[in-house]
Amino acid sequence: MNIVPVELGENSYNIYIDNDLGHKIVEFCKNSDFSQRALIITDGNVGPLYGEKLKELLSEGGLVANIAQIPVGEKSKSLNNFESLLTRCIELGLDRKSPIFALGGGVVGDLAGFVAASYMRGVPFIQVPTSLLAQVDSSVGGKVAVNHPLGKNLIGAFYQPKAVFMNLAWLKTLPKREIYTGLGEIIKYGIIYDKEFFAFLEENVEKVLSLDSEAAAYMTARSCAIKAAVVGQDEKEAGLRAILNFGHTMGHAVEKNTGYSRYNHGEAVAIGMVCAARISLALGLVGESQVNRVEALINKLRLPVKAEGCDIDTLYGAIFHDKKTINGQVKWVLMDGEIGKVTLKKDVPENIVKDAMNYCL
Numbered sequence: 001m002n003i004v005p006v007e008l009g010e011n012s013y014n015i016y017i018d019n020d021l022g023h024k025i026v027e028f029c030k031n032s033d034f035s036q037r038a039l040i041i042t043d044g045n046v047g048p049l050y051g052e053k054l055k056e057l058l059s060e061g062g063l064v065a066n067i068a069q070i071p072v073g074e075k076s077k078s079l080n081n082f083e084s085l086l087t088r089c090i091e092l093g094l095d096r097k098s099p100i101f102a103l104g105g106g107v108v109g110d111l112a113g114f115v116a117a118s119y120m121r122g123v124p125f126i127q128v129p130t131s132l133l134a135q136v137d138s139s140v141g142g143k144v145a146v147n148h149p150l151g152k153n154l155i156g157a158f159y160q161p162k163a164v165f166m167n168l169a170w171l172k173t174l175p176k177r178e179i180y181t182g183l184g185e186i187i188k189y190g191i192i193y194d195k196e197f198f199a200f201l202e203e204n205v206e207k208v209l210s211l212d213s214e215a216a217a218y219m220t221a222r223s224c225a226i227k228a229a230v231v232g233q234d235e236k237e238a239g240l241r242a243i244l245n246f247g248h249t250m251g252h253a254v255e256k257n258t259g260y261s262r263y264n265h266g267e268a269v270a271i272g273m274v275c276a277a278r279i280s281l282a283l284g285l286v287g288e289s290q291v292n293r294v295e296a297l298i299n300k301l302r303l304p305v306k307a308e309g310c311d312i313d314t315l316y317g318a319i320f321h322d323k324k325t326i327n328g329q330v331k332w333v334l335m336d337g338e339i340g341k342v343t344l345k346k347d348v349p350e351n352i353v354k355d356a357m358n359y360c361l
Contacts (some may be wrong), residue, residue, distance in 0.1 A: 002221040006140065006228040007161060008235055015140060015164040015224050017217065022057050025128075025165055027062025032036060032162070034124060035097040038065040041112035042103040044072045046142035048131050049173060054103055054128060063099070066092055070111065074260040077111050077147045081153070085115045099124040099162070100343060105131035105178075106138035106265060113144030115161035127164040131174060131210075132182025133266050135166045136189075136223035141231040141244075147260075151321040158236050166224075168216055179211060180302045181266030184247075186219055187297060189226045192243045192333070197222055197341030202293070207301050236342045243342050246333040250357065255316035258311045270303035271360050272306070278347060278356035282334035290339055307360055315357050316350070 001024070003018040004263075016024050038058055042051050058065045068088050070076045076334045100123060102112035109127055111326075116125035129139035145156025150178075171179070186208075190198025201208055207215040227244065236243035251272030254263055263271070277291045298305055319330050328348040336343040 002217065004182045004221060004224045004228055005234045005243045006160075007026060008142075010141075011160040011235070013161055013163050015166065015228070017166045017168065017204055017221055017224070019073045019167070019213075021165045021167050025054075025057045026061045027128075028163055028165075029058055029063055030183065032099070032124070033097065034063065034099045035095050036062065036064055036091060037094055037155050038063040038099045038101065039092060039094060040065050040067045040103050040168050041070065041108055041115065042067060043086060043105070043108050045250065046104040046108070050170060052253060054101065058101070067100070070108065070343055072107075072264075074107055074147070074255070077145070077146075077153075079146055082118075082146050084112060085111070086119055089115065090121045094119065096120045096123055096350065100127055101126045101128055103130065103137075104134070105129065106134045108143050109134055109138050110143070110156070113142075113161070114146055114156055117144055117157045122159065125159060125161045127161045129164065129166060130170045131178055132171055132184075132220075133178070133185060133264075135171075135194050135220055137185040137227070138183060139166075140224055140227045140247045141241075142235065145194075149316075149328050152255060152260075154321075160235075166220060168213070168220065171211055171216065171292065176302075177264070179209070183360045184266030184270040184273075184298075184303050186223050187294075187303075188244075188246050188269065189223045189299065191273065191294060191335065192342045193226045193230070193244050193340060194222070196224075197339065198293075198297070198339050200285060201301070202297055208301065224351075227356065242331060242344055243333055245331075246342055249314070249319050249330060249332060250275035250360070254307045254310060255313045256321075257314050260309070262309055263304070263307070267304050268307075271305060271307045273358045274305045275356045276332065276334055278359050279352055280330060282352045283334065283345070283348070284357065286335040286337060290335065293339065294335075305339045305360065310361055311333055312354055312361070313355055316354060319353075 144158035145153035
């Protein structure tokens, strides 16, 4: 078992990574000061596969859990579903020590976490991510949110889980596209923090794509360790944590411009990383060979580098509704000198941004 600690003082917790974490989940529940009633929030894909299994594990740990199932997809991260789940919590009589478990991908984790952060001003929250994307990204770090028609993740909170349980065996049921979308965020960690990790991905493409057991364990643990290191230094994105948004400014705009239906999150981030790399090149921050390596790896790992169904004016307008925009200035995360290093820029000229966006269409 890999255990990655997230050091946040009194909000610290562990990420547990293994092929079978049933015994650890049972032990965790027995040793926690939870009320007996619990809620599992999941979706229509994951619930039928693993909902009852998790419910049985919680029962072994002394909890009586109910399952709430939401529709599949990004559109479920809505205020309507948020309210419906709060109503369910009230109807079930959950109290301040009743734990909420998020069983599923990033949509489930974000929504369930915001419910946990809001219900009775905060109840225990546990992440059980079942997608590669959620395991390496959204389940770690405590960002929870819902979307608004005007922008993604605009309504939310910083709320840390009590633990994260990543069962690698459950990745075996993922469709190929869901594996590839997780790789989008994994590539990001190499670009922003660890050039050796980026080189590992370049040198092990087939093992990465097939989720070879050793490669999957290493990729997941290393990605989580990088994110934990960044979050541990900057829990609420006052500075350093912003580097985790590399590729997300353009990525969120692509998602919004295509109605959150054409591209899933990792695919949009992959396109956004190409855009950010092209801006970095145009500003003289990085050489063409490094930018080409980024685009080549994204291609090799079956992710898009071009966006369909988008137009420049709508894309450019969307970045100003991003939550990282302050006083009308977009905070771009850009490559800085070499792979493994990034910098933040607020004054990127409109023509350079639009040229990079055009390159990605």
